[in-house]
Amino acid sequence: MKANTYNYKRVYVWELPVRIFHWTTVISMAVLITTGFVIADPPAINSSSEAFNSYWFGTVRLFHFSAAFILIANLLFRIYWAFAGNRFANWRNFIPYTKKGIQNILYVLKVDIFLQKDKKHKLSDISIGHNYLAAFSYTIMTLFFVIQVITGLGLYADNSSWWLPKMFHFVVPLLGGDIKVRYIHHIFTWLFLVFILIHVYLVLYHDYVEARGEVSAMVSGFKFVRAERIKETEEEIIEKTEKQMWNGDTEDE
Amino acid sequence: MKNSVKKEETYYESIIKQGYTRREFIKFATYMTAFMGLKFSAVGQIMEALETKKRIPVIWEHFQECTGCSESFIRSDHPLVADLIFDHISLDYTDTLMAAAGHNAEEAKQASMKENYGKYILVVEGAIPTKNNGVYCTIAGRTAVDIIKESAEGAAAIITFGSCSSYGGVQAASPNPTGSVPVDKIIKNKPIIKVPGCPPISEVMTAIVLHYATFETLPELDSQGRPKQFYGKRVHDSCYRRPYFDAGLFVESFDSEEAKKGYCLYKMGCRGPVTYNSCGTTGWNNGVSFPVKSGYPCIGCSENNFWDNSPFYKRLENIPGTSIEATADKIGKIILGTAAAGAAAHTIATNVLKKKELKENECMGEINENRIKE
Amino acid sequence: MANRIVIDPITRIEGHLRIEAEIKDGKVVKAYSSSTMVRGMEKIVEGRDPRDVWAFVQRTCGVCTTVHAIASIRAVEDALGIVIPPNAEIARNLLTIAHAMQDHVVHFYHLHALDWVDVTAVLKADPKATSELAQSISKWHNSSPGYFSDVKNRIKKFVESGQLGIFANGYWGHAAMKLPPEVNLLAVAHYLEALEWQKEIVKVHTILGGKNPHPHFLVGGMASPINIDDAGGLNTERLAYVGDLLKNAHKFINEVYVPDLLAIASFYKDWGAIGGNKFNNYLSFGDLPTDNIRNPESFKWPQGIILNGDLTKIHPVDLTKTDEIQEFINKSWYNYTEGKNKGLHPWEGETNINYTGPEPPYEYLDVNKEYSFLKTPRWQGKPMEVGPLSRMLTGYVSGIPEYKEVIDFALKKLDVPVSALLSTLGRTAARGLESKLLADWGLEFYDKLITNIKNGDTRMASTEKFSPNTWPKEAKGVGYMEAPRGGLAHWIVIKDQKTANYQMVVPTTWNASPRDPKGQMSAYESALIGTPIADPKNPVEILRTIHSFDPCLACAVH
Ligand code: HEM
Ligand code: HEM
Ligand code: NFV
Numbered sequence A: 001m002k003a004n005t006y007n008y009k010r011v012y013v014w015e016l017p018v019r020i021f022h023w024t025t026v027i028s029m030a031v032l033i034t035t036g037f038v039i040a041d042p043p044a045i046n047s048s049s050e051a052f053n054s055y056w057f058g059t060v061r062l063f064h065f066s067a068a069f070i071l072i073a074n075l076l077f078r079i080y081w082a083f084a085g086n087r088f089a090n091w092r093n094f095i096p097y098t099k100k101g102i103q104n105i106l107y108v109l110k111v112d113i114f115l116q117k118d119k120k121h122k123l124s125d126i127s128i129g130h131n132y133l134a135a136f137s138y139t140i141m142t143l144f145f146v147i148q149v150i151t152g153l154g155l156y157a158d159n160s161s162w163w164l165p166k167m168f169h170f171v172v173p174l175l176g177g178d179i180k181v182r183y184i185h186h187i188f189t190w191l192f193l194v195f196i197l198i199h200v201y202l203v204l205y206h207d208y209v210e211a212r213g214e215v216s217a218m219v220s221g222f223k224f225v226r227a228e229r230i231k232e233t234e235e236e237i238i239e240k241t242e243k244q245m246w247n248g249d250t251e252d253e
Numbered sequence B: 001m002k003n004s005v006k007k008e009e010t011y012y013e014s015i016i017k018q019g020y021t022r023r024e025f026i027k028f029a030t031y032m033t034a035f036m037g038l039k040f041s042a043v044g045q046i047m048e049a050l051e052t053k054k055r056i057p058v059i060w061e062h063f064q065e066c067t068g069c070s071e072s073f074i075r076s077d078h079p080l081v082a083d084l085i086f087d088h089i090s091l092d093y094t095d096t097l098m099a100a101a102g103h104n105a106e107e108a109k110q111a112s113m114k115e116n117y118g119k120y121i122l123v124v125e126g127a128i129p130t131k132n133n134g135v136y137c138t139i140a141g142r143t144a145v146d147i148i149k150e151s152a153e154g155a156a157a158i159i160t161f162g163s164c165s166s167y168g169g170v171q172a173a174s175p176n177p178t179g180s181v182p183v184d185k186i187i188k189n190k191p192i193i194k195v196p197g198c199p200p201i202s203e204v205m206t207a208i209v210l211h212y213a214t215f216e217t218l219p220e221l222d223s224q225g226r227p228k229q230f231y232g233k234r235v236h237d238s239c240y241r242r243p244y245f246d247a248g249l250f251v252e253s254f255d256s257e258e259a260k261k262g263y264c265l266y267k268m269g270c271r272g273p274v275t276y277n278s279c280g281t282t283g284w285n286n287g288v289s290f291p292v293k294s295g296y297p298c299i300g301c302s303e304n305n306f307w308d309n310s311p312f313y314k315r316l317e318n319i320p321g322t323s324i325e326a327t328a329d330k331i332g333k334i335i336l337g338t339a340a341a342g343a344a345a346h347t348i349a350t351n352v353l354k355k356k357e358l359k360e361n362e363c364m365g366e367i368n369e370n371r372i373k374e
Numbered sequence C: 001m002a003n004r005i006v007i008d009p010i011t012r013i014e015g016h017l018r019i020e021a022e023i024k025d026g027k028v029v030k031a032y033s034s035s036t037m038v039r040g041m042e043k044i045v046e047g048r049d050p051r052d053v054w055a056f057v058q059r060t061c062g063v064c065t066t067v068h069a070i071a072s073i074r075a076v077e078d079a080l081g082i083v084i085p086p087n088a089e090i091a092r093n094l095l096t097i098a099h100a101m102q103d104h105v106v107h108f109y110h111l112h113a114l115d116w117v118d119v120t121a122v123l124k125a126d127p128k129a130t131s132e133l134a135q136s137i138s139k140w141h142n143s144s145p146g147y148f149s150d151v152k153n154r155i156k157k158f159v160e161s162g163q164l165g166i167f168a169n170g171y172w173g174h175a176a177m178k179l180p181p182e183v184n185l186l187a188v189a190h191y192l193e194a195l196e197w198q199k200e201i202v203k204v205h206t207i208l209g210g211k212n213p214h215p216h217f218l219v220g221g222m223a224s225p226i227n228i229d230d231a232g233g234l235n236t237e238r239l240a241y242v243g244d245l246l247k248n249a250h251k252f253i254n255e256v257y258v259p260d261l262l263a264i265a266s267f268y269k270d271w272g273a274i275g276g277n278k279f280n281n282y283l284s285f286g287d288l289p290t291d292n293i294r295n296p297e298s299f300k301w302p303q304g305i306i307l308n309g310d311l312t313k314i315h316p317v318d319l320t321k322t323d324e325i326q327e328f329i330n331k332s333w334y335n336y337t338e339g340k341n342k343g344l345h346p347w348e349g350e351t352n353i354n355y356t357g358p359e360p361p362y363e364y365l366d367v368n369k370e371y372s373f374l375k376t377p378r379w380q381g382k383p384m385e386v387g388p389l390s391r392m393l394t395g396y397v398s399g400i401p402e403y404k405e406v407i408d409f410a411l412k413k414l415d416v417p418v419s420a421l422l423s424t425l426g427r428t429a430a431r432g433l434e435s436k437l438l439a440d441w442g443l444e445f446y447d448k449l450i451t452n453i454k455n456g457d458t459r460m461a462s463t464e465k466f467s468p469n470t471w472p473k474e475a476k477g478v479g480y481m482e483a484p485r486g487g488l489a490h491w492i493v494i495k496d497q498k499t500a501n502y503q504m505v506v507p508t509t510w511n512a513s514p515r516d517p518k519g520q521m522s523a524y525e526s527a528l529i530g531t532p533i534a535d536p537k538n539p540v541e542i543l544r545t546i547h548s549f550d551p552c553l554a555c556a557v558h
């Protein structure tokens, strides 16, 4: 069996703020989805206690709204970090506007999703940060986030005396009434669930197939990159990889 | 006896003539002030308005309607509808109540519209069919489309009473066989006060007419053209069952123990959380009750297109064009299940198709492990 | 068409009715009744959850609000075999009764009276004489000279203001107006009082159904639960409120409506020979079960048919037999798949709108072709009149004592023969006499409800079959009731938990429809033939006969 063995080097990909962002997202989403579904179809826990002694459904809603505001703040922060953070966090990653980007998407689709043979084994096809498809999926998910936030704030506007939700007063009439808005909000919850399932699966999958420490990267910040690509410093690797990413690939393995 | 205005008589003159005292007049003005939610200092303003104006002419058109809005209107308790139509406004045309019929009725309308050009209020009840050139509603041989254009022309403002004239109503529900539309789809150049509800609450209806009759200004409207004072809150936000909602105490079946205790009707499909109306505050028929108070889930009768937000006994509507049980949840579960199955299949396929690559990796792992040992 | 007159809009009714009539020698010789508005309700409910349909079809009419809702839930209950608890049956009866009383009173004072009462003649009335008259016919408290003088002054000032509002251009001073000034004043005073009263009695609906117009309903019973110990349901306060409203209604009807009716009628006895339909068939589905709706024997309003004016025999009616009730469209703006001349039983009914009338604006309809949005219902091919008159006759012919009592009382008071019932006057009188019975029954049913609760039965709904999962794949049912304007029935076909076909045959459809394939006229057209017209430019006589049916065209076409 002729098999190559590679040396891998640690690369600092996910800065702490990105990691904090990620896990805050995970936690608030978990709360939002669970409480959201409870709001949509509350279980009947018809205790014999007096209504004024109990507030559990109100509490569920309170959790939903609190998690919602955490999520909103978190998203705003991530948008800021898309400009302030490192190259892997940069907003450019998320919009496949270069030829290279689109090719990368096709590559990932072909090799990872449809499981075809990777004939050429171009090194640059393996991304250091997000692969382009994943990045693009986060863009779409960001859109989902925006929709949930807008519809959520629209629904919340009339309960609130705070200017932020009140600014979203226009949403309900625009979308044709509260019932429609709730409906959209509800449907997007399902879309989120589907996204999360696929996302987590693909992350685990990459970890399994490529063995580059994908999962732990979201905890530690480090991924592992082939040593050939490291000349002097990690800084240079990053620079070079970035060049590859923007300018297309010239160098082969 | 023809309809002729001999001289401009003020509202004050007219009611004094009708045997009211000055004191009663002040009482009425004070009452109006309170009812419109104005500060006490506005009493003087209202009195002045009433003292200097003649009764405001009102033309009430009836199109594709069930006349439930007219019926609601005549139930008004404060003001009493008799006081309203005899003392406060001059209801110069309405199919439902006017003495004259046929050409006599049409002539009375034409006379009033001519004489009061630019000054009368046009009330519209019912939707307007547009399919087939509007033949699905004709009066005296003319289509509703034709008639509304004519009567809107000289109107100072239009009040659309009910969900039919405000939003299209029941006849516009799918499949809208006659192509019904609300007034604002046809008349674009006049202020329109939308008073949705199927029907709207009687006191809300008369209050809006009075508001205009006394101030000659439109009541403050929200972004959708509804008077804020009555459509600013959701039924849910003023529902007396709200503590049960917050406590998570729900009715799950009609006439159950929970229903008898007056628990929240959310799970029975109540549209209170998505419906703007003053049922919980003003209440129906002089505040006696409202649907939720009597045990019935709200069906959202003041919301645009509420008819197609059915079935009513479920919280979420069906996905359009699907069968009765095809709710978003069912479809969501199917998609999620499909995605999970896809992931599982993908895992298996990976292990089959990428066996070689995986084996290599594993192999290298072992080699490296051995090297470390060496 | 020189002698063809057109009355459009017919006002003081519900909906869009147009009458074209030909007049010869001061009498109507031909009449055509048409409705010029359609919405397609039967199409709109197709495909919907049968439990929701009541809300849609209820909006067929806001004047007879409740009646379509009740017919609809009964149709669904019939299809699914749901038997509702006795209290729910009583509650529905109370809703029907409260509504019928309100509707009849509004019809009499606000829709019909201005055909007979001259508002401007009030100015000539002597309040003192009016007071004496009022006290001679009733013990109603508002009857002092001062009271009538106030009303007179109010009208005087109103007329003098020059803004006549709803009274502008009325038939004042018309040759057909026969009341002495004092009766006019009495009627106008009660016009105002009735307007106040009618908003009270509907509170029965507000309590049991949440609002009026258009109270809410429930397939399986009523959703307003009984809980005499909690504010969450119908408790003592709510029930007492209902009881009080019914008592006040009883008083108003007995002390105001019925005395006024008889007083006015006594000046128009000639109308006891005008305006009867010429076929003399009367149909009632019956309603107000004292047991339950599946047991017509227990109805306060009995079921049956009177044929050819034979006041000795009641014929049975079966709403499920496909050869009994059928609807025709030969003169209507619809199509049937099997052609224009076939009659269809409602379970096989179709609603395919197909307008073929003149292009608006138009002056006359082409009555040789289709001329109305109403279909034409027939019972075994025969035209039927429905309404309070049919019900009173059915009760009378069935020999039920309370019917005999009120009818004989009125006939005696007016000194007219039984045949005077089959007329414009009879129709209007029947409505008032029926209200008298309704007022009694309201109290009876109320007592029954209280007794049931006392005995521990607080059930209001039967919910075992509320969930669509419990339904058969296919089912059909018919729900009927007596609406103020007559027998009303809805037919439903349910397939796969959805409404597959829905057909409504409505009181005013029976009465106001165009001719059938045999050329037989329905009640409106038939009743108008022979009506004397003093002034073709102001044909108030046509209004009298048409209004005596209390037309509702939104109902009729739907
Ligand atoms: C992205 C994550 C979110 C998810 C998955 C989510 C999910 C849900 C779900 C499933 C419901 C129930 C809808 C129904 O009635 O069927 C709901 C309700 C609601 N959500 Fe969210 N939501 C999210 C974000 C937000 C945000 C950002 C807000 C903003 C404040 C918000 C505010 C609300 C409000 C106001 C309701 C209605 C609660 C009520 O009226 O009782 N949600 N959410
Ligand atoms: C509620 C569930 C989750 C949501 C909404 C979510 C969302 C996201 C988002 C938005 C990103 C892009 C991060 C950025 O660039 O700022 C991301 C990346 C990532 N997530 Fe998640 N995530 C979820 C759950 C998880 C879980 C459970 C894991 C670990 C098993 C995980 C592992 C990762 C990894 C490794 C990346 C980087 C992937 C890459 O290299 O492209 N995520 N996730
Ligand atoms: N015709 C009719 Fe109705 C009644 N009564 C109902 O079924 O009026 Ni609106």
Ligand code: SF4
Residues within 6 Å of the ligand: B064, B065, B066, B067, B068, B069, B125, B126, B161, B162, B163, B164, B165, B169, B170, B197, B198, B199, B200, C059, C062
């Ligand atoms: S809004 Fe409702 S109550 Fe008013 S006319 Fe339309 S259907 Fe009738």
Ligand code: SF4
Residues within 6 Å of the ligand: B235, B236, B237, B239, B240, B241, B242, B243, B245, B263, B264, B265, B266, B270, B271, B272, B273, B292, B298
């Ligand atoms: S009954 Fe309806 S409106 Fe009232 S609290 Fe419950 S959901 Fe809200």
Ligand code: F3S
Residues within 6 Å of the ligand: B198, B235, B275, B277, B279, B290, B291, B292, B297, B298, B299, B300, B301, B302, C211
């Ligand atoms: S159904 Fe309508 S009447 Fe009020 S409670 Fe709901 S808005």
Ligand SMILES: [Mg+2]
Residues within 6 Å of the ligand: C042, C375, C503, C504, C505, C506, C558
């Ligand atoms: Mg029909």
